[in-house]
Amino acid sequence: MTTGIIGGGLTGLTLANLIEDCELLEKNGECGGLCRSLTEDGFTFDYSGSHIIFSKDREVLNFILARLGDNVVRCRRNTKILYKGRYVKYPFENGLSELPLRDRLACVSGYIIAGLHKNDHADNFKQWLYNNFGRGIADKYLIPYNEKIWHYSTAEMCTSWVDGRIPRPPLTDVLKSALGVPTEGYTHQLYFYYPERGGINALIHALERECNGKILRGFEVRSLYRDHNSWIVSSGHEEREYDTIIATQPVFSIVDALEREEVPSDVKAAAHRLKYNSLITVMLGLDTEHLNDLSWLYIPDRDCLAHRVAFPSNYSKEVAPPGKSSIIAEITYNIGDAIDRMQDEALIARTINDLHTKRIIDKEQVCFATLRRTKFAYVVYDLDYDRNMRLINNFLTKMNIHTLGRFAEFRYLNMDACVRNAMDFVRRQSNSLSW
Ligand SMILES: Cc1cc2nc3c(=O)[nH]c(=O)nc-3n(C[C@H](O)[C@H](O)[C@H](O)COP(=O)(O)OP(=O)(O)OC[C@H]3O[C@@H](n4cnc5c(N)ncnc54)[C@H](O)[C@@H]3O)c2cc1C
Secondary structure, eight states: OOEEEEOOSHHHHHHHHHOSSEEEEESSSSOOTTSOEEEETTEEEETTSOOOBOOSOHHHHHHHHHHHTTOOEEEEOOOEEEETTEEEESSGGGOGGGSOHHHHHHHHHHHHHHHHTOOOOOSSHHHHHHHHHHHHHIIIIIHHHHHHHHTSOGGGBOSTTTTTTSOOOOHHHHHHHHHTOOOOSSGGGSEEEEOSSSTTHHHHHHHHHTSTTOEEETOOOOEEEEETTEEEEEOSSOEEEESEEEEOSOHHHHHHHTGGGOOOHHHHHHHHHOEEEEEEEEEEEESOSOOOSOSEEEOOOTTSSOSEEEOGGGTOGGGSOTTOEEEEEEEEEOTTSHHHHSOHHHHHHHHHHHHHHTTSSOGGGEEEEEEEEEEEEEEEOBTTHHHHHHHHHHHHHHHTOEEOSTTTTTSOOOHHHHHHHHHHHHHHHHHTTOO
16 A cells, blocks of 8 residues: 655655655655755755754654764753843753842742742733743743744743643752752753754755655645545646555645645635744854854844854864854744845844844854745744644544644644654554554
8 A cells, every 4th residue: 555745854754764665745856844954165054943853752862863873963952041141041940040130039039929829720821931930030031032933922822832842940940040059951952962964954864865766856746635545646747646645744735735625614714824933044154163162042132133043063063164163043934024024135134243243253253144944934823723723633634634744733843753753653554554
Protein backbone atom coordinates (compact mmCIF):
# COMPACT_ATOMS: atom_id res chain seq x y z
CA MET A 1 0.00 0.00 0.00
CA THR A 2 1.51 3.33 -1.01
CA THR A 3 1.48 6.32 1.24
CA GLY A 4 1.70 9.88 -0.09
CA ILE A 5 3.44 12.31 2.25
CA ILE A 6 2.82 15.96 1.48
CA GLY A 7 5.64 18.30 2.55
CA GLY A 8 9.37 17.71 2.90
CA GLY A 9 10.06 19.50 6.17
CA LEU A 10 11.39 17.66 9.21
CA THR A 11 8.06 15.88 9.79
CA GLY A 12 7.67 14.67 6.21
CA LEU A 13 11.28 13.51 5.99
CA THR A 14 11.07 11.67 9.32
CA LEU A 15 7.97 9.88 8.04
CA ALA A 16 9.68 9.04 4.76
CA ASN A 17 12.56 7.55 6.77
CA LEU A 18 10.22 5.38 8.80
CA ILE A 19 7.73 4.26 6.15
CA GLU A 20 9.01 1.86 3.57
CA ASP A 21 6.44 2.17 0.80
CA CYS A 22 5.89 5.88 0.42
CA GLU A 23 6.47 8.92 -1.76
CA LEU A 24 7.10 12.44 -0.47
CA LEU A 25 5.94 15.49 -2.42
CA GLU A 26 7.70 18.78 -1.67
CA LYS A 27 6.60 21.99 -3.35
CA ASN A 28 10.01 23.66 -3.29
CA GLY A 29 13.14 22.65 -5.14
CA GLU A 30 14.70 21.90 -1.73
CA CYS A 31 13.40 20.05 1.29
CA GLY A 32 13.68 21.32 4.86
CA GLY A 33 10.76 23.70 5.42
CA LEU A 34 11.59 25.72 8.53
CA CYS A 35 14.88 23.83 8.99
CA ARG A 36 16.74 25.36 6.07
CA SER A 37 20.09 27.12 6.14
CA LEU A 38 21.96 29.33 3.70
CA THR A 39 25.70 29.59 3.22
CA GLU A 40 27.16 32.79 1.76
CA ASP A 41 30.62 34.37 2.07
CA GLY A 42 31.62 31.61 4.50
CA PHE A 43 28.68 32.27 6.89
CA THR A 44 25.96 29.66 7.47
CA PHE A 45 22.63 30.84 8.89
CA ASP A 46 19.36 29.04 9.71
CA TYR A 47 17.28 31.47 7.74
CA SER A 48 13.84 30.64 9.16
CA GLY A 49 15.13 31.42 12.64
CA SER A 50 17.92 30.06 14.78
CA HIS A 51 17.45 26.36 15.60
CA ILE A 52 19.00 24.30 18.39
CA ILE A 53 18.49 20.59 19.09
CA PHE A 54 17.23 19.66 22.54
CA SER A 55 14.69 17.25 23.98
CA LYS A 56 13.58 15.50 27.13
CA ASP A 57 12.66 12.60 24.84
CA ARG A 58 15.69 10.27 24.71
CA GLU A 59 14.44 8.18 21.78
CA VAL A 60 13.85 11.26 19.66
CA LEU A 61 17.14 12.86 20.64
CA ASN A 62 18.99 9.63 19.77
CA PHE A 63 17.19 9.47 16.41
CA ILE A 64 18.25 13.03 15.55
CA LEU A 65 21.82 12.67 16.82
CA ALA A 66 22.28 9.35 15.02
CA ARG A 67 21.39 11.11 11.76
CA LEU A 68 24.05 13.76 12.40
CA GLY A 69 26.74 11.21 13.29
CA ASP A 70 29.95 13.06 14.16
CA ASN A 71 28.72 16.34 12.66
CA VAL A 72 27.49 17.66 15.99
CA VAL A 73 28.59 19.90 18.85
CA ARG A 74 27.19 20.03 22.38
CA CYS A 75 26.82 23.47 23.96
CA ARG A 76 25.84 24.79 27.37
CA ARG A 77 23.13 27.41 27.12
CA ASN A 78 24.20 30.92 28.08
CA THR A 79 21.12 32.96 27.39
CA LYS A 80 20.16 36.40 28.68
CA ILE A 81 17.34 38.88 28.62
CA LEU A 82 18.20 42.50 27.87
CA TYR A 83 16.27 44.36 30.55
CA LYS A 84 16.77 48.11 31.12
CA GLY A 85 20.24 47.81 29.60
CA ARG A 86 21.24 44.89 31.87
CA TYR A 87 21.93 41.31 30.86
CA VAL A 88 19.58 39.27 33.04
CA LYS A 89 19.92 35.49 33.21
CA TYR A 90 17.29 33.44 31.37
CA PRO A 91 14.67 32.39 32.36
CA PHE A 92 13.89 35.80 33.89
CA GLU A 93 12.69 34.29 37.18
CA ASN A 94 16.14 32.70 37.60
CA GLY A 95 17.94 36.02 37.07
CA LEU A 96 16.10 38.31 39.48
CA SER A 97 19.26 39.29 41.40
CA GLU A 98 20.42 41.13 38.27
CA LEU A 99 17.40 43.48 38.34
CA PRO A 100 17.37 46.94 39.99
CA LEU A 101 16.35 46.56 43.66
CA ARG A 102 12.79 47.91 43.29
CA ASP A 103 12.08 45.66 40.30
CA ARG A 104 13.43 42.70 42.23
CA LEU A 105 11.11 43.50 45.13
CA ALA A 106 8.10 43.86 42.79
CA CYS A 107 8.88 40.49 41.18
CA VAL A 108 9.33 38.58 44.43
CA SER A 109 6.34 40.12 46.20
CA GLY A 110 4.16 39.67 43.10
CA TYR A 111 5.14 36.01 42.91
CA ILE A 112 4.37 35.42 46.61
CA ILE A 113 1.01 37.24 46.39
CA ALA A 114 0.02 35.22 43.29
CA GLY A 115 0.91 32.02 45.21
CA LEU A 116 -1.15 33.09 48.25
CA HIS A 117 -4.21 33.84 46.10
CA LYS A 118 -3.70 30.70 44.01
CA ASN A 119 -6.12 30.96 41.12
CA ASP A 120 -6.18 28.10 38.63
CA HIS A 121 -8.76 29.72 36.40
CA ALA A 122 -7.59 32.00 33.61
CA ASP A 123 -9.75 33.26 30.73
CA ASN A 124 -6.74 34.23 28.70
CA PHE A 125 -2.94 33.99 28.55
CA LYS A 126 -2.38 37.37 30.23
CA GLN A 127 -4.44 36.32 33.24
CA TRP A 128 -2.61 32.97 33.28
CA LEU A 129 0.73 34.81 33.45
CA TYR A 130 -0.53 36.97 36.34
CA ASN A 131 -1.86 33.88 38.17
CA ASN A 132 1.32 31.88 37.77
CA PHE A 133 4.12 34.46 37.96
CA GLY A 134 2.55 37.48 39.70
CA ARG A 135 2.31 41.08 38.54
CA GLY A 136 6.02 41.93 38.79
CA ILE A 137 7.49 39.21 36.57
CA ALA A 138 4.49 39.32 34.21
CA ASP A 139 4.38 43.11 33.71
CA LYS A 140 8.13 43.62 33.57
CA TYR A 141 9.07 40.81 31.23
CA LEU A 142 6.65 38.02 30.34
CA ILE A 143 3.84 40.16 28.93
CA PRO A 144 6.03 42.61 26.93
CA TYR A 145 8.17 39.78 25.55
CA ASN A 146 5.27 37.51 24.68
CA GLU A 147 3.31 40.32 23.02
CA LYS A 148 6.38 41.07 20.94
CA ILE A 149 7.09 37.51 19.77
CA TRP A 150 3.47 36.55 19.16
CA HIS A 151 2.75 39.94 17.66
CA TYR A 152 -0.57 39.57 19.43
CA SER A 153 -2.23 40.72 22.65
CA THR A 154 -1.78 38.20 25.48
CA ALA A 155 -5.32 39.12 26.65
CA GLU A 156 -6.58 37.79 23.29
CA MET A 157 -4.73 34.47 23.53
CA CYS A 158 -6.02 31.25 25.06
CA THR A 159 -4.15 29.04 27.52
CA SER A 160 -4.63 25.57 26.03
CA TRP A 161 -0.99 25.47 24.87
CA VAL A 162 0.87 26.71 27.96
CA ASP A 163 0.85 23.67 30.23
CA GLY A 164 4.30 22.07 30.32
CA ARG A 165 5.66 24.73 27.96
CA ILE A 166 6.01 27.53 30.51
CA PRO A 167 6.85 25.82 33.82
CA ARG A 168 6.04 27.70 37.03
CA PRO A 169 9.27 27.92 39.05
CA PRO A 170 9.25 26.76 42.70
CA LEU A 171 9.09 29.57 45.29
CA THR A 172 12.52 28.62 46.67
CA ASP A 173 14.06 29.16 43.22
CA VAL A 174 12.48 32.61 42.95
CA LEU A 175 13.72 33.56 46.42
CA LYS A 176 17.19 32.17 45.75
CA SER A 177 17.37 33.96 42.42
CA ALA A 178 16.33 37.29 44.00
CA LEU A 179 19.04 36.88 46.65
CA GLY A 180 21.70 35.96 44.11
CA VAL A 181 21.97 32.21 44.79
CA PRO A 182 22.45 30.62 41.33
CA THR A 183 19.59 28.44 40.05
CA GLU A 184 18.77 27.04 36.62
CA GLY A 185 15.38 26.94 34.92
CA TYR A 186 14.24 25.06 31.79
CA THR A 187 16.95 22.50 32.55
CA HIS A 188 15.88 20.22 29.67
CA GLN A 189 17.45 22.87 27.41
CA LEU A 190 20.50 23.72 29.54
CA TYR A 191 22.65 21.64 27.17
CA PHE A 192 21.79 21.59 23.52
CA TYR A 193 23.21 20.20 20.29
CA TYR A 194 23.88 21.78 16.94
CA PRO A 195 25.37 20.51 13.67
CA GLU A 196 29.05 21.43 13.60
CA ARG A 197 28.86 22.19 9.87
CA GLY A 198 25.98 23.15 7.59
CA GLY A 199 23.52 24.65 10.10
CA ILE A 200 20.26 22.91 10.97
CA ASN A 201 19.93 21.98 7.29
CA ALA A 202 22.59 19.31 7.92
CA LEU A 203 19.90 17.31 9.72
CA ILE A 204 17.63 17.63 6.69
CA HIS A 205 20.38 16.50 4.31
CA ALA A 206 21.08 13.50 6.54
CA LEU A 207 17.40 12.51 6.47
CA GLU A 208 17.20 13.05 2.71
CA ARG A 209 20.17 10.74 2.15
CA GLU A 210 18.19 7.94 3.79
CA CYS A 211 15.13 8.51 1.59
CA ASN A 212 16.64 7.36 -1.67
CA GLY A 213 14.22 7.72 -4.58
CA LYS A 214 11.22 8.53 -2.39
CA ILE A 215 11.25 12.33 -2.79
CA LEU A 216 9.60 14.31 -5.56
CA ARG A 217 10.67 17.96 -5.35
CA GLY A 218 8.91 20.86 -7.09
CA PHE A 219 5.49 19.21 -6.68
CA GLU A 220 3.04 21.63 -5.06
CA VAL A 221 -0.12 19.84 -4.02
CA ARG A 222 -3.05 21.97 -5.12
CA SER A 223 -5.86 19.47 -4.99
CA LEU A 224 -6.64 16.28 -3.21
CA TYR A 225 -9.67 14.08 -3.91
CA ARG A 226 -10.91 10.56 -3.61
CA ASP A 227 -11.31 8.14 -6.47
CA HIS A 228 -12.87 4.89 -5.20
CA ASN A 229 -10.42 3.63 -2.58
CA SER A 230 -7.54 5.86 -3.64
CA TRP A 231 -6.48 9.44 -3.13
CA ILE A 232 -5.57 11.48 -6.19
CA VAL A 233 -3.11 14.27 -5.54
CA SER A 234 -2.69 16.92 -8.20
CA SER A 235 -0.29 19.79 -8.80
CA GLY A 236 -2.44 21.08 -11.63
CA HIS A 237 0.02 19.56 -14.16
CA GLU A 238 0.62 16.11 -12.76
CA GLU A 239 -1.33 13.58 -10.73
CA ARG A 240 -0.24 10.87 -8.29
CA GLU A 241 -2.33 8.13 -6.71
CA TYR A 242 -1.97 6.83 -3.14
CA ASP A 243 -3.83 4.63 -0.69
CA THR A 244 -3.07 6.83 2.31
CA ILE A 245 -2.30 10.52 2.68
CA ILE A 246 -0.23 12.13 5.41
CA ALA A 247 -0.30 15.90 5.10
CA THR A 248 2.33 18.07 6.76
CA GLN A 249 1.63 21.37 4.97
CA PRO A 250 -0.33 24.16 6.72
CA VAL A 251 -3.82 22.99 7.64
CA PHE A 252 -5.63 25.78 5.73
CA SER A 253 -3.83 24.67 2.57
CA ILE A 254 -5.01 21.06 3.23
CA VAL A 255 -8.60 22.28 3.58
CA ASP A 256 -8.31 24.36 0.39
CA ALA A 257 -6.85 21.39 -1.53
CA LEU A 258 -9.92 19.31 -0.56
CA GLU A 259 -12.25 21.65 -2.50
CA ARG A 260 -13.65 18.77 -4.63
CA GLU A 261 -14.67 16.88 -1.48
CA GLU A 262 -17.34 19.44 -0.52
CA VAL A 263 -15.79 20.93 2.58
CA PRO A 264 -18.53 22.26 4.91
CA SER A 265 -18.60 26.05 5.00
CA ASP A 266 -18.04 26.21 8.79
CA VAL A 267 -14.85 24.14 8.39
CA LYS A 268 -13.59 26.41 5.61
CA ALA A 269 -14.38 29.47 7.70
CA ALA A 270 -12.64 27.97 10.75
CA ALA A 271 -9.51 27.19 8.71
CA HIS A 272 -9.32 30.75 7.47
CA ARG A 273 -9.85 32.20 10.93
CA LEU A 274 -6.74 30.48 12.31
CA LYS A 275 -4.02 32.92 13.33
CA TYR A 276 -0.30 32.66 12.71
CA ASN A 277 2.57 35.09 12.42
CA SER A 278 5.48 35.45 10.02
CA LEU A 279 9.16 35.99 10.60
CA ILE A 280 11.92 38.17 9.21
CA THR A 281 15.47 37.10 9.93
CA VAL A 282 18.22 39.67 9.55
CA MET A 283 21.50 37.76 9.32
CA LEU A 284 24.71 39.61 10.02
CA GLY A 285 28.40 38.73 9.79
CA LEU A 286 30.77 40.67 12.02
CA ASP A 287 34.41 41.33 11.62
CA THR A 288 35.34 40.24 15.11
CA GLU A 289 36.44 36.89 16.44
CA HIS A 290 34.80 37.16 19.84
CA LEU A 291 31.58 39.14 20.02
CA ASN A 292 30.31 37.70 23.30
CA ASP A 293 29.70 34.34 25.05
CA LEU A 294 25.94 34.30 24.55
CA SER A 295 23.82 31.62 22.93
CA TRP A 296 20.95 34.01 22.31
CA LEU A 297 19.44 37.16 23.80
CA TYR A 298 15.78 38.09 24.36
CA ILE A 299 14.84 41.74 23.84
CA PRO A 300 11.41 42.70 25.22
CA ASP A 301 11.85 46.46 24.50
CA ARG A 302 9.66 47.88 21.76
CA ASP A 303 12.34 50.32 20.57
CA CYS A 304 14.17 47.40 18.94
CA LEU A 305 12.38 45.51 16.14
CA ALA A 306 13.95 42.12 16.91
CA HIS A 307 12.56 40.15 19.85
CA ARG A 308 15.47 37.69 19.85
CA VAL A 309 19.05 37.71 18.64
CA ALA A 310 20.97 34.44 18.29
CA PHE A 311 24.73 34.02 17.98
CA PRO A 312 25.24 30.89 15.81
CA SER A 313 29.04 31.22 15.65
CA ASN A 314 28.98 30.64 19.41
CA TYR A 315 27.28 27.25 18.78
CA SER A 316 29.83 26.16 16.18
CA LYS A 317 32.93 28.03 14.97
CA GLU A 318 32.42 26.35 11.57
CA VAL A 319 29.41 28.52 10.67
CA ALA A 320 31.51 31.69 10.31
CA PRO A 321 34.83 32.30 8.56
CA PRO A 322 37.92 32.36 10.81
CA GLY A 323 38.12 35.60 12.80
CA LYS A 324 34.42 36.46 12.29
CA SER A 325 31.17 36.12 14.26
CA SER A 326 27.54 35.85 13.24
CA ILE A 327 24.13 37.01 14.43
CA ILE A 328 20.55 36.18 13.50
CA ALA A 329 18.01 38.83 14.54
CA GLU A 330 14.40 37.60 14.51
CA ILE A 331 11.43 39.89 13.93
CA THR A 332 7.83 38.66 13.89
CA TYR A 333 5.17 40.41 11.83
CA ASN A 334 1.82 39.90 10.15
CA ILE A 335 1.33 39.86 6.41
CA GLY A 336 0.43 43.40 5.27
CA ASP A 337 1.45 45.23 8.47
CA ALA A 338 3.93 48.11 8.77
CA ILE A 339 6.93 45.79 9.26
CA ASP A 340 5.93 43.68 6.26
CA ARG A 341 5.73 46.82 4.13
CA MET A 342 9.32 47.85 4.97
CA GLN A 343 11.89 47.23 2.23
CA ASP A 344 14.62 44.68 2.94
CA GLU A 345 17.38 47.32 2.93
CA ALA A 346 15.47 49.47 5.44
CA LEU A 347 14.92 46.46 7.72
CA ILE A 348 18.60 45.55 7.62
CA ALA A 349 19.68 49.15 8.31
CA ARG A 350 17.13 49.51 11.13
CA THR A 351 18.24 46.22 12.74
CA ILE A 352 21.94 47.11 12.57
CA ASN A 353 21.13 50.45 14.14
CA ASP A 354 18.93 48.91 16.87
CA LEU A 355 21.64 46.40 17.81
CA HIS A 356 24.33 49.10 17.77
CA THR A 357 22.24 51.40 19.98
CA LYS A 358 21.67 48.53 22.42
CA ARG A 359 25.47 47.92 22.40
CA ILE A 360 25.03 44.36 21.14
CA ILE A 361 27.21 45.04 18.11
CA ASP A 362 29.47 47.76 16.78
CA LYS A 363 27.94 48.68 13.42
CA GLU A 364 31.39 49.42 11.97
CA GLN A 365 32.13 45.68 12.27
CA VAL A 366 29.26 44.47 10.06
CA CYS A 367 30.84 42.76 7.06
CA PHE A 368 27.88 40.71 5.79
CA ALA A 369 24.12 41.29 5.87
CA THR A 370 21.16 39.54 4.34
CA LEU A 371 17.48 38.99 5.11
CA ARG A 372 14.80 36.34 4.57
CA ARG A 373 11.05 36.26 5.17
CA THR A 374 9.22 33.13 6.39
CA LYS A 375 5.47 33.25 5.97
CA PHE A 376 4.48 30.56 8.49
CA ALA A 377 6.56 30.91 11.65
CA TYR A 378 4.46 30.65 14.83
CA VAL A 379 0.94 29.36 15.43
CA VAL A 380 -0.96 32.02 17.39
CA TYR A 381 -3.34 30.54 19.97
CA ASP A 382 -6.13 33.11 19.84
CA LEU A 383 -9.32 32.81 21.89
CA ASP A 384 -11.17 30.96 19.08
CA TYR A 385 -8.32 28.49 18.56
CA ASP A 386 -9.88 25.47 20.33
CA ARG A 387 -13.26 25.84 18.64
CA ASN A 388 -11.74 26.30 15.17
CA MET A 389 -9.37 23.36 15.54
CA ARG A 390 -12.12 21.06 16.83
CA LEU A 391 -14.22 21.72 13.70
CA ILE A 392 -11.28 21.23 11.35
CA ASN A 393 -9.91 18.12 13.04
CA ASN A 394 -13.34 16.44 13.16
CA PHE A 395 -13.67 17.01 9.43
CA LEU A 396 -10.16 15.78 8.56
CA THR A 397 -10.62 12.68 10.72
CA LYS A 398 -13.87 11.92 8.91
CA MET A 399 -12.03 12.30 5.58
CA ASN A 400 -9.30 9.97 6.85
CA ILE A 401 -6.55 12.52 6.15
CA HIS A 402 -3.72 12.28 8.64
CA THR A 403 -2.16 15.59 9.60
CA LEU A 404 1.27 15.76 11.25
CA GLY A 405 3.74 18.56 11.89
CA ARG A 406 3.84 22.13 13.13
CA PHE A 407 1.43 23.84 10.75
CA ALA A 408 -0.60 20.78 9.74
CA GLU A 409 -1.49 20.00 13.36
CA PHE A 410 -1.42 23.76 13.88
CA ARG A 411 0.37 23.51 17.20
CA TYR A 412 3.47 25.05 18.72
CA LEU A 413 5.68 22.04 18.00
CA ASN A 414 9.44 22.05 18.17
CA MET A 415 11.56 19.65 16.13
CA ASP A 416 11.54 16.95 18.79
CA ALA A 417 7.74 16.95 18.96
CA CYS A 418 7.54 16.70 15.15
CA VAL A 419 9.82 13.64 15.20
CA ARG A 420 7.92 12.13 18.16
CA ASN A 421 4.53 12.59 16.47
CA ALA A 422 5.84 11.03 13.26
CA MET A 423 7.30 8.04 15.17
CA ASP A 424 4.10 7.52 17.16
CA PHE A 425 1.98 7.73 14.05
CA VAL A 426 4.02 5.10 12.20
CA ARG A 427 3.98 2.86 15.27
CA ARG A 428 0.19 3.15 15.61
CA GLN A 429 -0.32 2.40 11.94
CA SER A 430 1.94 -0.65 11.92
CA ASN A 431 0.18 -1.99 15.04
CA SER A 432 -3.17 -1.63 13.34
CA LEU A 433 -1.72 -3.49 10.32
CA SER A 434 -3.19 -0.98 7.91
CA TRP A 435 -0.03 -1.10 5.83
C1 LIG B 1 11.87 31.02 14.45
C2 LIG B 1 11.81 29.56 14.76
C3 LIG B 1 12.77 29.00 15.55
C4 LIG B 1 12.70 27.65 15.87
N1 LIG B 1 13.65 27.13 16.68
C5 LIG B 1 13.59 25.83 17.03
C6 LIG B 1 14.60 25.28 17.86
O1 LIG B 1 15.54 25.96 18.27
N2 LIG B 1 14.50 23.95 18.20
C7 LIG B 1 13.45 23.18 17.76
O2 LIG B 1 13.41 21.99 18.12
N3 LIG B 1 12.49 23.68 16.94
C8 LIG B 1 12.54 24.99 16.56
N4 LIG B 1 11.59 25.50 15.73
C9 LIG B 1 10.49 24.63 15.26
C10 LIG B 1 10.85 23.79 14.02
O3 LIG B 1 11.29 24.63 12.99
C11 LIG B 1 9.60 23.04 13.56
O4 LIG B 1 9.05 22.31 14.62
C12 LIG B 1 9.85 22.07 12.41
O5 LIG B 1 10.81 22.55 11.51
C13 LIG B 1 8.53 21.84 11.70
O6 LIG B 1 8.69 20.91 10.66
P1 LIG B 1 7.44 20.48 9.78
O7 LIG B 1 7.94 19.51 8.78
O8 LIG B 1 6.30 20.07 10.64
O9 LIG B 1 6.94 21.81 9.03
P2 LIG B 1 7.64 22.71 7.94
O10 LIG B 1 9.07 22.88 8.26
O11 LIG B 1 6.79 23.93 7.84
O12 LIG B 1 7.55 21.86 6.60
C14 LIG B 1 6.40 21.81 5.80
C15 LIG B 1 6.86 21.47 4.37
O13 LIG B 1 5.70 21.35 3.54
C16 LIG B 1 5.98 21.96 2.29
N5 LIG B 1 4.70 22.31 1.68
C17 LIG B 1 3.83 23.28 2.06
N6 LIG B 1 2.75 23.30 1.27
C18 LIG B 1 2.93 22.31 0.35
C19 LIG B 1 2.15 21.84 -0.73
N7 LIG B 1 0.98 22.37 -1.05
N8 LIG B 1 2.63 20.81 -1.47
C20 LIG B 1 3.84 20.22 -1.17
N9 LIG B 1 4.61 20.65 -0.14
C21 LIG B 1 4.16 21.67 0.60
C22 LIG B 1 6.84 23.17 2.66
O14 LIG B 1 7.56 23.67 1.56
C23 LIG B 1 7.72 22.56 3.74
O15 LIG B 1 8.89 21.99 3.21
C24 LIG B 1 11.63 26.85 15.38
C25 LIG B 1 10.67 27.42 14.54
C26 LIG B 1 10.76 28.75 14.21
C27 LIG B 1 9.72 29.37 13.31
